[in-house]
Amino acid sequence: MGVVGGTIRRGGCTLRLRLLDRIRQAHADEPDLTTLQTHGYFCDAVADCLAGWRTVVVEAVGAGIPAPGSATALGYYDGLRAERxxxxxxxxxxxxxxxxxxxxxxxxxxxxxxxxxxxxxxxxx
Missing domain, CATH: 1.20.5.320 (6-Phosphogluconate Dehydrogenase, domain 3)
Structure with a gap:
């Protein structure tokens, strides 16, 4: 999948997820969208999952299970939300x-x- 000229390519992909349609719709709703995190659907989706996301990261760290992708993404998300x-x-x-x-x-x-x-x-x- 790639964004080319404002359109999303799905060619050759064997998995066709609804998420791709949500991404396409977000860019159609807001052509100048710079991050999905500010679009209503994605903003709400992340807010609904945030407590669970934090729990997964904490439990993984507590159990000594590496979860660098989830932990880093959560830190990035928190950094974007924090004003100072x-x-x-x-x-x-x-x-x-x-x-x-x-x-x-x-x-x-x-x-x-x-x-x-x-x-x-x-x-x-």
């Missing part, structure tokens, strides 16, 4: 390892936690 998480995590790590300070979204100013003591936050500038 990846950037905030990186900013916190930079401050922890190099005292780079950080800004907060709830207060003006630049801050730095005192990591080696009680981790209280001091205003740095």
């Amino acid at each position: 998480l990846p950037a905030a995590l990186v900013q916190g790590l930079r401050d922890l390892f190099g005292a780079h300070t950080h800004r907060r979204v709830d207060r003006e100013g630049v801050f730095h936690p005192v990591w080696s003591e009680d981790r209280r936050e001091v205003q740095a500038g």
